[in-house]
Amino acid sequence: MDITVPTGAALLLDFIGGIEAPRGYDTIYGNNQGKLPKPLTTMMLGDIINEQKNWTRRFRSSASGRYQFMRATLIDLSKELHLSGAPVFNADFQDRLGYHLLKRRGYEAFMAGKISRSEFGKRLAKEWASLPVLAPTQGGSRKVSRGQSFYAGDGLNKSLVKPETVEALLDRVRVAVGQPVQPEPTKPVMSAPAPAEPSLQKPQTTELAKGLAFWLQLIGKAIAALFSKKGH
Secondary structure, X not given: OOOOOOHHHHHHHHHXXXXXXXXXXXXXXXXXXXXXXXOHHXXXXXXXXXXXXXXXXXXXXXXXOOOOEOHHHHXXXXXXXXXXXXXXXXXXHHHHHHHHHHHXXXXXXXXXXXXXXXXXXXXXXXXXXXXXXXXXEEOOOOEEOOOOEOOOOOOOOOOOOOHHHHHHHHHHHHHXXXXXXXXXXXXXXXXOOOXXXXXXXXXXXXXXXXXXXXXXHHHHHHHHHHHHHHHO
């Protein structure tokens, strides 16, 4: 790993590279690197961008290198970082480009606790199709579930790792640089409403009151009759 890449980012890039291109920095999509006239890491950036047009037709994708850079991505990075076509696409150069992609996707905001683990995971899944989203979301072409690739359904990409593995890694990345693991925001739990009083309770009370009034009325009449007789 290039020495300019911070510890946390290096851990993350090692993980991503191991999923995207287990065979290393010379990898071409579909492990077609053996069909090239020379290794990718000996080619210049400009030559790779030119050749990626052909690789898209031959191999179905232009993804190249340990972090599987797409042609459009390398063109954007070249403009953004003011790169000429001269840099050799070696391992250190790929690491530096990979780190820049992490920063694009919110690495610094995540490390500072400004975005959640799930949000950062979704942003990473947008960049690297083999990574899963960590929560249900709208994907590239349809709604996707936790654990699916952001680009699920395109006939080309799928997640290659479990979401729990990514979550554990992201926690480890924060701990490695002395940052606490940030709890994920949770939805407030709504307390259940108090159960309604049984519908028969009120009618039962009413009937009891009526019965009591009836007997009191009878007793009153009996007492009145008794005093009436004594008066005679």
